[in-house]
Amino acid sequence: MERGFTGLTIEGIAQRAGVAKQTIYRWWNSKVDILLDTLIDDAREALEWRTDESASAEENLASHLRRVADFFEEPAGQVLRALLGQAQLESDTAVSLREGFLKEQRERDVTGLRELLAHDHEPVVDERTLDHLVDLLLGPLYYRVLVFGAAIDQELVDTTARLVLTLARESSSASP
Template sequence: MLRAADDLLVERGFAALTMEGIAQRAGVAKQTIYRWWKSKVEILLDTLSDDAREALEWRVGEDDPHGDLKSHLQRVADFFEEPAGQVMQALLGHAQLDKDTAASLRDGFLREQRERDVAGLRAFLARSHDLSVDDRTVDRLVDLLLGPLHYRVLVLGKPIDEELVDTTARLVVTLARDSTH
């Protein structure tokens, strides 16, 4: 059912996605869908959370530290091109018009992903650069790390290129180092 929702969103867009269409694509009765989810937003939030958990995971590599951070940012860039990234974009767009969607998205997926990103960047800085950065600074560094990528995709509607990934990774590490002096 989650895969059917992903596929239909990519094929038809958010406005044309219906619970009936999801049920038909999944080969189940509409009542089965409604037993688990009240709306297409709820099913999309579940599919987003499931897909993003692995796709946006912070991974420990054996690469150079700058390369490890670039690899993570490239996974974020790739995520935006995948169906799950398109689900996220659709939900963020809908959240601008619907306060309940905005609250569900912020209180669920976005809060959880933010916690993973803060923990991931903190661990990366400690492991790769032996930097201990305070909570407030790590929080702001996550903004600086992910903000340019989100801006490029969500505001400008352009793909994320290697130069943006490289520059962003380099600047965030430099700012983390500077914050400890």
């Protein structure tokens, strides 16, 4: 991240790691592959869903969103931002990012929200609604960071958590 995406080279990575360039190519085909591998490892723990038994569903959801917001400020979050930018320009990067990290993280987010709702005896929602709720949960954060390049404040986190839970309750009461 010191040099930006375009300044990052396999040669530079090899030099910094103190290995030959061929060693890097033995494990990865491109700098995108290297960044994706590190992103997956770093994000797994940083974006993990956790439940505090003494907290409400809204507090637990806001806590998770705060971790997402904090992640965007960390080096791994900056890697994600760089890869998302590159994915707009290069279809191979887009496919790798979507079929790898983003798909896995999406599955963790759907599972995490489902378990949070069940744990806190919130309404049970169907899978399609759950999928939409994840969009509504994370969309504002990604929009704030990726479109406006602005930090995610606590008000956005709290409002988003509250609104998603309200929609979950409303969608379950509207179901036949």
